[in-house]
Amino acid sequence: MSATTQHAQRPPRSLRRTIRPGVLWLHRWLGLTLGLLVVLAGLSGSLLVFHHELDAELNPELVHNYEPCVAPLDIAGAVASVQRIWPQAKVGSVYLPSHEGASYRLYFKAPGTADNEVMLDSCSGDLLGSRNREEAGLDGRHLMPTLQRWHSSLMQGKSGRAALGWLVLAWAALLIAGLLLAWPTPAQGWRRALRINWRQNAYRTHFDLHRSAGLVAIVLMLTVAVTGFYNGLPELARALVGQVAPVSTEHRSIALPALQKGETTISWNDAKAIAQQHLSDGAILLALNRLPERGIYQVRLRRADDWQRTGTLRLLIDIRNGAVIETVNPLAGTGGDRLLAALFPLHSGQFGGAIGRWLMVIAGLLPTVFFITGLSTWILRRRRKSA
Numbered sequence: 001m002s003a004t005t006q007h008a009q010r011p012p013r014s015l016r017r018t019i020r021p022g023v024l025w026l027h028r029w030l031g032l033t034l035g036l037l038v039v040l041a042g043l044s045g046s047l048l049v050f051h052h053e054l055d056a057e058l059n060p061e062l063v064h065n066y067e068p069c070v071a072p073l074d075i076a077g078a079v080a081s082v083q084r085i086w087p088q089a090k091v092g093s094v095y096l097p098s099h100e101g102a103s104y105r106l107y108f109k110a111p112g113t114a115d116n117e118v119m120l121d122s123c124s125g126d127l128l129g130s131r132n133r134e135e136a137g138l139d140g141r142h143l144m145p146t147l148q149r150w151h152s153s154l155m156q157g158k159s160g161r162a163a164l165g166w167l168v169l170a171w172a173a174l175l176i177a178g179l180l181l182a183w184p185t186p187a188q189g190w191r192r193a194l195r196i197n198w199r200q201n202a203y204r205t206h207f208d209l210h211r212s213a214g215l216v217a218i219v220l221m222l223t224v225a226v227t228g229f230y231n232g233l234p235e236l237a238r239a240l241v242g243q244v245a246p247v248s249t250e251h252r253s254i255a256l257p258a259l260q261k262g263e264t265t266i267s268w269n270d271a272k273a274i275a276q277q278h279l280s281d282g283a284i285l286l287a288l289n290r291l292p293e294r295g296i297y298q299v300r301l302r303r304a305d306d307w308q309r310t311g312t313l314r315l316l317i318d319i320r321n322g323a324v325i326e327t328v329n330p331l332a333g334t335g336g337d338r339l340l341a342a343l344f345p346l347h348s349g350q351f352g353g354a355i356g357r358w359l360m361v362i363a364g365l366l367p368t369v370f371f372i373t374g375l376s377t378w379i380l381r382r383r384r385k386s387a
Contacts, residue, residue: 020181027177028378030170035371038171041164044151045224046364049349049357051144052309058140062119062129065101069123072097075268075288078104081125082118086110094268095287097122152231165232172225179218182211203380210373217366224363227347230340238340245336251314251328256295259319266322271297274322275315286311295319303331307345 047054056063073081079091089110097104104120115130133145136155146155153160184193193215196208214221230237241247259265266274271288279285282304289298296319302311314328330341345351349360 023177023180027174027181028374030174030177031371031374032378034167034170034174035367035374037167038367039371041151042364042367044147044364046361047147048144048151049360049364051148055144058143059129062141063103065103065121065123066126066128067123068101072122073104073120073125075272077125078106078120078122079268081120081127082106082108085118085127086113088112091290093287093289096285098286103128161232163232165229165236168225168228168232172222172229175214175218175221175225178214182215203377203384206373206377206380210370210377213366213369213373217363220359220363221366223346224360227343230343231347237343241336241340245339246334247336247340248328248330248333251298251316251326254294254296254316254326256318256320256325259292259295263320265292265319266297266317270322271299271317274317274324275299275301278315278324278327281305283311283313290319292319296325306331307342308348308350312341 075094075096078094082091083089086108089108091106091108093107095105102122104122106118106120107116108118109116113130114132114135117133118130119128120126121128129141131141131145134149135142136146136149137143138146149155152164154164156163182193184190194212196205196212198205200208235250238247238250268288268290271290272285275285275288279301283301285299286302287300287310289300291298297317299315299317300311301313301315302309303313306312312330314326315324316326316328317323318325330337333341342351346356347360349357352359
């Protein structure tokens with residue numbers, strides 16, 4: 001029989017067998033090159049699920065008043081306290097006490113200090129402490145801000161945040177390639193694909209663990225990847241969602257003419273009083289941001305059924321005359337608005353209560369499992385080939 005006849009009688013290669021070498025190459029080298037970075041992002045993310053609780057445990061002196069009191073200080077009084085400590089301070093944000101006995105938290109800029117966050121006794125206005133959230137450190141006061149900056153931007157600001165967005169896309173490609181490789185054939189079946197035989201050689205055991213864990217966790221991992229892409233590249237994510245569902249105007253783009261020197265404005269207390277007139281659906285006031293470059297106060301609100309602890313509702317108030325120019329409520333918006341509003345709470349574990357939190361903790365630990373088992377499988381396979 002001629003070689004041509006033999007070739008003609010061979011069964012055609014399936015698409016899966018044809019693309020498998022390329023998919024395997026992609027999965028292997030993306031894992032080896034990006035693996036350690038994804039591991040560090042995952043571990044920091046697991047800790048950040050409990051960011052506020054851990055920060056409070058590490059720095060109890062910053063979050064609690066010296067003594068309980070009957071009449072808390074108003075917002076203007078808190079701002080004035082900061083300006084007594086740093087006379088040229090410009091306060092940009094005020095976070096109200098979250099519960100009885102909790103402190104005020106303000107963000108500011110002032111010449112002569114690198115600190116930009118200050119905590120005040122919410123009754124007396126006394127200084128509880130301050131810190132520079134941009135300063136890297138592993139001490140108790142700087143650990144959680146450092147982890148937050150690393151996780152969100154690799155400590156590189158806006159450019160680092162964008163880089164992470166693209167990194168997440170590469171990670172998603174790694175996950176999808178792994179799914180294609182692990183998907184069982186009809187001959188294998190799901191039982192074999194999910195089984196881990198601990199009595200076989202080390203290579204097969206590590207391979208089984210890597211594949212089985214990947215198949216079980218793929219939906220969770222892809223959820224983290226998609227939501228992480230939004231956190232890194234929100235404008236692009238909004239544009240993509242806008243292609244399939246209506247999306248309202250991004251509230252960060254809503255602005256009035258910038259405040260000019262000498263123009264009169266409403267006070268912090270005025271802005272709070274105006275916001276309190278618009279509370280509904282069990283909403284509470286969380287924070288006020290003064291944005292003179294956009295000519296507005298932005299008020300952060302949280303409804304009783306909100307998806308994230310920092311609230312998804314925003315009230316935009318004219319800084320000059322106190323007119324409410326926009327109420328931003330994505331929970332009552334379009335399907336695209338609700339989808340976008342859910343992405344950060346999903347990623348940070350704020351969606352779904354305790355279950356959502358612990359799922360994100362597990363999701364942050366899984367890259368370590370995949371990296372170790374994937375690396376060990378690759379090394380053991382090379383040793384077997386060279387033996």
